[in-house]
Amino acid sequence: MxxxxxxxxxxxxxxxxxxxxxxxxxxxxxxxxxxxxxxxxxxxxxxxxxxxxxxxxxxxxxxxxxxxxxxxxxxxxxxxxxxxxxxxxxxxxxxxxxxxxxxxxxxxxxxxxxxxxxxxxxxxxxxxxxxxxxxxxxxxxxxxxxxxxxLRPTPRALRLLPEFVRTGVARMESVLLVRDAGVARLTMCRDDRLNAEDEQQVDDMETAVDLALLDPAVRVGLVRGGEMSHPRYRGRRVFSAGINLKSLGSGGIPLVGFLLRRELGYLHKLMRGVLTEHPGQWRSRYTDKPWVAAVDAFAIGGGAQMLLVFDHVVAAADSYISLPAAKEGIVPGVANLRLTRFTGPRVSRQVILQGRRIHAAEPDARLLVDEVAEPGEMDATVERSLARLAGDAVLANRRMLNLAEEPPDALRAYMAEFALQQALRVYADDVIEKAGAFGAVKS
The missing domain is CATH 1.20.58.1300 (Methane Monooxygenase Hydroxylase; Chain G, domain 1)
Structure with a gap:
């Protein structure tokens, strides 16, 4: 029926x-x-x-x-x-x-x-x-x-949850999630494409975030890129190259399944938590946890957008952050709403409208990241940041900070217009030409 x-x-x-x-x-x-x-x-x-x-x-x-x-x-x-x-x-x-x-x-x-x-x-x-x-x-x-x-858990996550609670491991096509001493370590492992996001990775990321939030043994989450097999970065960790432009050119980036689900799914859940029925629901409708991001090599486009919802960001001293929206021709997710909170209006326009890169070694990087570490010291720096976010009062305070900085109605109003404007952009002639050229060069 x-x-x-x-x-x-x-x-x-x-x-x-x-x-x-x-x-x-x-x-x-x-x-x-x-x-x-x-x-x-x-x-x-x-x-x-x-x-x-x-x-x-x-x-x-x-x-x-x-x-x-x-x-x-x-x-x-x-x-x-x-x-x-x-x-x-x-x-x-x-x-x-x-x-x-x-x-x-x-x-x-x-x-x-x-x-x-x-x-x-x-x-x-x-x-x-x-x-x-x-x-x-x-x-x-x-x-x-x-x-x-x-914000509700996905059916896929609910199916995988009992096994993850039991073993502490969930392996997916593009993500590996491992629970270790109360830390949910989410590793993006599209090693052949520099963690460029497609529909499969969005699905895997939301599933992994749900599992980490729903597992009562997890206190704090970590998102980091794995080691690459891509020729230019073989053996090095990379955070994310953003949207997979080859997939966009070939027609494989849907509005609902990628562009909107990504923003209102796992990215929103990283900030707000997952909406569940639970015994303590009178305290809060959401099950949320603090999150750390570790940026190796670069966070480009969608990778940079991700950083704006984390509680703590550690970046390698040789890494950089960029939002090449003007070059790609699309709207960079919710970055237009969030970036100005971090950098102020002038820098946000330089990054979004003019394609400015922010290198971890320059002073403006401290507007976007909390700590800069030499590549050989990343692991130790990340572990210290995870320990600091395990405090008893962290959850309540991050919840109030997120509510003050981005009320749900502000995100709703932004996403209403984004739903149409992004749809128009991905069918615009300039975007189709650029994405097609990218696919032709990379294929």
Missing amino acids: TLATALPAGPSGGTREDPRFAWAAPGKAVERGEERLTDLPDPEERSPGQRALAAAVHDELRALRARFLDVHADAVYDLLTGDRTRYLRLGELVDAAADAFPGLVPGPERLAAERARPQAAKEGHEIDQGIFLRAVLRSPVAGPHLLDAQ
Whole structure:
């Protein structure tokens, strides 16, 4: 049984309060518009005139969707979640919306067909997901509920938890998690690609963060890059090269499964904790723990974004941090919200808009990292920082610091606009050209 058939009677037998009734007319208009798109050649084969026509049709249909959601976003969300009694993660939510409101967002089959194409050959249906999620997230009713849904443990983590509690080890494709004397040591181990993130790594990272947070024997977490097999850094630890641009060019970086899940999943959990039902829930809805990051070699792009949610950052003296957003053409996650808190507005603009690198040896690096250690002293420095964060009062104070520095509503408002702006950027001509060129050079 689909969600649409499980719900009460729809437009034909419902009332005007049913949002499916309100969607009936714009939904028919969307259907007619999409038929015009299917009459055109595939996106990469269109003439300039056909591309202009497709853009005009998309603009018309997206305006219809946006106007509908401006009025009905809360009613749509309540219908999909049973008046907010069910917690649907991002992917589940957009699939449910596609089922109950045909044409409002693309369905799984359409997205699967798009996923098989390189970025340059896609129609850009994920932009419609961005419109939908922007409306949901900016709602003060639906938005907080969706944030909570993303903070709940993933089903995969819950399946792996008993074994991890028993053995203290969880091996995944891109992450190794080991519990050692109360420390959850999370090692990113995409050794052939400098820990460049793709959808698999986002899934593995969220699973590992969930396990560390849920295991009662863990007091503090550590995230560090493993040793690389990549020719340029063979045998050296590397933190992260950020988004995998080759995957982006080939069409393998989804809006929901990577770009949004990453921010509202494991990165948000590193800061806020995991939302669970537990005996002491009256004290806090979240199970959270302090986290340390150890930066070897570099933290580029998404790697630099990660550092902004850690309680303590140790960097090797020969490492650097950069956010090459202007070069890549995309929005660097939540860095535009968080970086200014650390560096001030001038440095944040230099880093994000102009591509400035911050080297660990320069004074401005102390705005982003807590300690700088010589490469041979990294291990000892990291262990001392872990011991300092094991204090009894650390949890309460980090919780209050995070609440003061980034209230949930501030993140929600930012992510509402990010959902659409990032979708627009990954389908922009300049990003497609740069990502395609990167893939051609590296392949």
